[in-house]
Amino acid sequence: MxxxxxxxxxxxxxxxxxxxxxxxxxxxxxxxxxxxxxxxxxxxxxxxxxxxxxxxxxxxxxxxxxxxRPELSVPPAWPALQGTEVDHAYTTVPQAGAGGRAIPYPRGRTLGGSSAINAMVFLRGHRHDYDRWAAAGCAGWDFDALLPYFRRMETTTGRDPKFRGDSGPMRPAPASAEDANPLSQVFLDGAVAAGHPLTDDFNGAGQEGAGWLDLSIADGRRQSxxxxxxxxxxxxxxxxxxxxxxxxxxxxxxxxxxxxxxxxxxxxxxxxxxxxxxxxxxxxxxxxxxxxxxxxxxxxxxxxxxxxxxxxxxxxxxNLHDHPLCPVVYEATRPVPAPKTNLGETSLLWRSDASLPGPDMQLMFIHLPYVPPTMEAPPNGFTFGVATVPQSRGAVRLADADPDTAPLIDPGFLDAEPDIRRLLHGIEVAREIAATGPFARWGAHEVLPGAPVTDEADLRRYLTAATGTYFHPVGxxxxxxxxxxxxxxxxxxxxxxxxxxxxxxxxxxxxxxxxxxxxxxxxxxxxxxxxxxxx
CATH class of the missing domain: 3.50.50.60 (FAD/NAD(P)-binding domain)
Structure with missing residues (x-):
């Protein structure tokens, strides 16, 4: 007993x-x-x-x-934490939309949980993300009702006090000038050259466009x-x-x-x-x-x-769902500097359809080739991580009654056709930005899926082979x-x-x-x- x-x-x-x-x-x-x-x-x-x-x-x-574990506090070390004792190291059931692959599914297993092993991106999202919770019957969960809590959680400097806090435990901030990877600014310049607007604070009034990310890094160390x-x-x-x-x-x-x-x-x-x-x-x-x-x-x-x-x-x-993430990988002729922060300091948020009430697409710019374990990429390069708000839904179930048996995790990646179409659109946007002058100066050329891959059927096959988790299970x-x-x-x-x-x-x-x-x-x-x- x-x-x-x-x-x-x-x-x-x-x-x-x-x-x-x-x-x-x-x-x-x-x-x-x-x-x-x-x-x-x-x-x-x-x-x-x-x-x-x-x-x-x-x-x-x-x-x-x-x-x-010492690596927990080192911002660029987060990929090496996957599969260690601080990760539950789950795996999904085979995903039909991902070609039958069972996809690694890291989940934090230490004080701080996944905030101790994640990529330290600190983004609230768009006000519509929360307003639709309230509209669906969750009174008190709209953006304006949550804003005091967003402000209570953080300390920021030089930001709009209408949106940002100044006395909370978290200390999110963009990468400092001395730590920022030079490719981060290249991404922003390329996004502008491709016609996208800039925002000076994703967590402020401008919740769309391209900009510097707030990171959960304080004094050079991860802040879980x-x-x-x-x-x-x-x-x-x-x-x-x-x-x-x-x-x-x-x-x-x-x-x-x-x-x-x-x-x-x-x-x-x-x-x-x-x-x-x-x-x-x-x-x-x-x-x-x-x-x-x-x-x-x-x-x-x-x-x-x-x-x-x-x-x-x-x-x-x-109702389990998760952002699907598909990499578009480029090789560079100039050496890409070693990362000092979280491997991704800038991003782009936009709407795949102008009639939408908020953004449903994200392009995360990553300072190294980031691909599934089943793929290989050149050592000197970078990645556009294409993500979308999914319609696909899955479930968490029990395999048996033993608490020590791993659960059956099924995010349903790419089960919904609209998810596929939006990721195809995201690949187009990534290619448009990579084709601009700022990236040409780095000798950027596409290796995955590869510049010759333009036929929709071939791109769909690439999505099936390359799409995985953005580590964001919810619902x-x-x-x-x-x-x-x-x-x-x-x-x-x-x-x-x-x-x-x-x-x-x-x-x-x-x-x-x-x-x-x-x-x-x-x-x-x-x-x-x-x-x-x-x-």
Whole structure:
């Protein structure tokens, strides 16, 4: 039988304190006010905000190890983190739209979660991205309602105070003049030469065009949400307990009320109880997975996996979607300087159709050849990463009832014809920019898919072979009021008490850009919703 947390003496004698990644070992008891499952982009924010109330106790559980690996703080080292102990290193099921390939699907597995292993791009997205959430029934989630939270999360300098914050934990900023790769300016010059406008702040009034990206880099080091929110307060808050290497296995219930979490740590199965709420913040793969393991989800699928049905909720795991990313790779005759920041400092956002209310296309400029493992590229070059807002939808499912079995992840890449057509359009835009004078001075010539590849059928075959994940899974515990929604607009799980989900999985539709700031803003708002409910 699982054992419950007892006195702190018993906890320390079990060998789980100190260097194993525990803070707050001297104050562990059988019950906390709040248990946050997942110390990722959202979970670190939630734990820090909820523990601001000194009379409320918070337990934060993280399945992975502490964030002590040196490469975590080195901005250009992020690709080397994939497949290490700080990555769940998931793989999708074979993707029909991608030629039957099973695509590597990295997900952060350490304090900071995916914000500790991602490419550090800090983009909010367009106001329409959030206004459509509200229009679909999620009152209070429109852009204007979220703007105070976007401002609360950040400290910026020299930006429009109507849009930007000056006293928050995150410190997003463009690459400095001394660190910026010279090709970044070449991309902007090429975009202008191809007829695209410039913006001086993607997170300000100008949310479209070409421009410098804000990056989650502070003082030359990556700034994850653990760095920004969690580590600065851990030592000074006796009401906050952080456990790493603590993998949640199922949620505990008394009737319809969630009362705690069962997790595995140091070879033991342990239970922790929540007097107020359990907040699941494990991301778009592991949040629905935990609900499913706990018997919450589509009843037929649960029975098929050998899980007893606790609460039939058809939307759990459904609506998974992710930006598809297709590389257009060029070789240069001039040596491309080694990167000092995140490998991609500039980008272009635009609308594939002028009648759209906001951008649905992104061109991420990357300072090296970036291709799937199945392809080869020359060492000296650069990449236009073409991404789009997808119509394709997939799901997260269980393979069986064992919590140690990897989930079945199906983003449905390129299942929808409009996604393919928009990516073809994006390749055209990339080629137009690469054909301008600024790139000609670098001797740029296309190697993938290759300049001779112009026939649509051939380009479609290239999309099938080259398209993969942009690492932005969302939507698998979608927020809303309809029959397929998993959580209500206050993020409580429909039909249950004492349980919320607060991370990227609740996005009903994906934002038009990189999803990390959107996950953070969800957590910022969730903290206020939770504290308001408690009050």
């Amino acid at each position: 699982p054992k419950a947390f007892k006195a702190s003496k018993d906890f320390e004698e079990s060998g789980l304190s100190g260097a194993s990644g525990v803070s707050g070992a001297s104050r562990v008891s059988g019950e906390f006010d709040y248990i946050v499952v997942g110390a990722g982009s959202a979970g670190c924010v939630l734990a820090a905000r909820l523990s601001e109330d000194a009379d409320r106790t918070v337990l934060l559980l993280e399945a992975g190890p502490p964030d002590t 949400t653990a760095d920004a929110y969690l580590h600065p307060v851990r030592a000074e808050r006796p009401n906050l307990t952080v456990l790493t290497d603590a993998a949640a296995r199922r949620l505990l219930f008394d009737g319809n009320r969630c009362t705690g979490v069962e997790f595995r740590r140091a070879g033991e199965t342990v239970t922790a109880r929540a007097g107020a709420e359990v907040i699941v913040a494990s991301g778009a793969v592991d949040s629905p997975r935990l609900l499913l393991l706990s018997g919450i989800g589509p009843a037929d699928e649960l029975r098929q996996a050998g899980i007893a049905v606790r609460h039939d909720l058809p939307g759990v795991g459904r 698998s515990c979608a927020m809303g009021t309809g029959p397929d929604a998993v959580v209500a607009p206050d993020l409580t799980v429909h039909g249950l008490e004492g349980l919320r989900v607060a991370d990227a999985s609740v996005m009903p539709t994906i934002v038009s850009v990189n999803t990390n700031p959107a996950a953070i803003v969800i957590a910022e708002k969730a903290a206020d919703l939770i504290r308001g409910a408690r009050a």
